Amino acid sequence: MANKRVLVVGGDGYCGWATALHLSALGYEVGILDNLIRRHWDATHHIDTLTPIATIDRRIAAWQRLTGRKIDLFIADVAEYGQLAPAIETFAPDSIVHFGEQRSAPFSMVDREHAVMTQTMNVTGTLNMLFAMRDFAPQAHLVKLGTMGEYGTPNIDIEEGYIEIQHNGRRDVLPYPKQPGSFYHLSKVHDSDNISFACRIWGLRATDLNQGVVYGNSNETGDDPELVNRFDYDGLFGTVLNRFCVEAVVGHPLSVYGAGGQTRSFIDLRDTVACVELSIANPPDPGRLQVFNQFTETFSVLELAERVQRVATQRGLTATIEHRENPRVEREAHYYNAKNTSLLALGLQPHLLEDATIAAMLDLAELHRDRVDLAQIDPNVQWAPGTSRGRNASSAHAPSPILPPASASLTPLRR
Numbered sequence: 001m002a003n004k005r006v007l008v009v010g011g012d013g014y015c016g017w018a019t020a021l022h023l024s025a026l027g028y029e030v031g032i033l034d035n036l037i038r039r040h041w042d043a044t045h046h047i048d049t050l051t052p053i054a055t056i057d058r059r060i061a062a063w064q065r066l067t068g069r070k071i072d073l074f075i076a077d078v079a080e081y082g083q084l085a086p087a088i089e090t091f092a093p094d095s096i097v098h099f100g101e102q103r104s105a106p107f108s109m110v111d112r113e114h115a116v117m118t119q120t121m122n123v124t125g126t127l128n129m130l131f132a133m134r135d136f137a138p139q140a141h142l143v144k145l146g147t148m149g150e151y152g153t154p155n156i157d158i159e160e161g162y163i164e165i166q167h168n169g170r171r172d173v174l175p176y177p178k179q180p181g182s183f184y185h186l187s188k189v190h191d192s193d194n195i196s197f198a199c200r201i202w203g204l205r206a207t208d209l210n211q212g213v214v215y216g217n218s219n220e221t222g223d224d225p226e227l228v229n230r231f232d233y234d235g236l237f238g239t240v241l242n243r244f245c246v247e248a249v250v251g252h253p254l255s256v257y258g259a260g261g262q263t264r265s266f267i268d269l270r271d272t273v274a275c276v277e278l279s280i281a282n283p284p285d286p287g288r289l290q291v292f293n294q295f296t297e298t299f300s301v302l303e304l305a306e307r308v309q310r311v312a313t314q315r316g317l318t319a320t321i322e323h324r325e326n327p328r329v330e331r332e333a334h335y336y337n338a339k340n341t342s343l344l345a346l347g348l349q350p351h352l353l354e355d356a357t358i359a360a361m362l363d364l365a366e367l368h369r370d371r372v373d374l375a376q377i378d379p380n381v382q383w384a385p386g387t388s389r390g391r392n393a394s395s396a397h398a399p400s401p402i403l404p405p406a407s408a409s410l411t412p413l414r415r
């Protein structure tokens with residue numbers, strides 16, 4: 001197998017854990033690098049995944065017990081070069097899948113500290129990764145997770161990363177213009193520019209995966225309690241379909257922000273892990289950044305609520321839909337037509353959103369119904385402060401519990 005050593009950065013997270021197991025099951029030699037900060041943010045913001053997840057050590061041990069496959073673990077912060085570089089040098093990856101960033105738009109909009117931390121940590125982490133690759137793994141292929149949210153909602157078709165432009169009688173293929181919708185999405189735009197530059201000047205190679213909102217479960221995390229993946233439904237890190245499923249199960253109205261005409265791209269987690277594998281197997285030439293739009297379908301928020309409502313009603317649940325004041329500043333009705341042909345051309349066989357998938361998510365929510373905390377669901381982060389819902393989640397003057405205390409500072413650890 002070519003490109004067989006893969007380092008999954010952010011491998012303790014939702015997409016990263018599923019990807020690490022999928023690649024390991026396929027026979028790749030997998031390492032996980034994670035600083036576990038997501039678990040810290042959950043604790044300090046008083047939120048929790050609906051599904052109880054095991055510690056990273058127990059997860060990896062369970063995988064080895066069940067499959068005989070080993071996964072190396074590096075507890076390290078990508079944004080700390082002194083922690084990242086030794087891990088890259090030691091593991092010597094052929095491919096690096098970089099999921100390890102602060103990934104919530106609301107989190108980045110809480111206040112100044114959260115915005116600064118999101119951009120500092122994400123941009124510094126990717127920049128460190130590029131330098132570590134230049135110095136210790138120049139042949140490796142960086143597969144970096146971006147987001148479809150980088151593009152915004154332009155009134156023209158969204159291409160895959162680049163657009164051919166004719167201007168004053170001359171033509172060029174240029175990066176597609178970005179109109180991101182939060183400081184988090186902006187961090188991804190900055191990452192893309194840094195990666196593109198590093199490829200040009202150092203001859204690195206990279207794939208930017210502009211991913212839609214991910215839902216569902218992957219095959220490898222299965223039913224084993226130690227392998228179970230996270231399921232975020234809260235107002236800070238939760239994703240919309242998860243929120244609707246939890247609301248349906250507990251009899252809470254499905255909360256649609258604003259008119260619900262906001263159209264976004266979506267992808268099943270089984271397709272996420274397949275897309276990452278396809279990307280690893282198809283690296284670009286040195287010096288090039290290739291960009292794939294990683295989603296399979298688009299839905300408006302209201303369409304999704306109606307889909308969940310229909311499946312929930314068939315199960316005898318009472319699911320009403322409630323439009324709520326939109327905490328975000330975004331268009332609630334707009335044109336949206338994004339291209340996604342590259343990964344299909346490489347062989348992706350999409351799992352489209354079927355009623356059975358929604359039913360499986362409702363099953364999961366019902367299984368963990370006793371863990372549902374309705375207080376977590378409300379959105380309490382406003383894009384525009386001073387609106388009628390009041391101040392953001394953390395006071396502008398109070399110290400924000402963003403980073404672990406200094407006493408818990410992380411040292412690189414390889415097991």
Ligand SMILES: NC(=O)c1ccc[n+]([C@@H]2O[C@H](COP(=O)([O-])OP(=O)(O)OC[C@H]3O[C@@H](n4cnc5c(N)ncnc54)[C@H](O)[C@@H]3O)[C@@H](O)[C@H]2O)c1
Nearest residue numbers: 010012013014015035036037038077078100101103213214
């Ligand atoms: N989940 C989605 O719907 C979605 C959609 C589009 C793009 N993405 C992108 O995919 C990636 C993974 O998303 P996710 O949902 O799995 O997020 P997640 O929060 O579940 O996982 C991210 C993981 O990265 C780790 N991490 C964060 N900062 C780190 C750092 N500085 N050093 C080391 N580890 C760090 C966290 O501890 C966590 O385990 C993110 O980059 C996100 O932007 C996700």
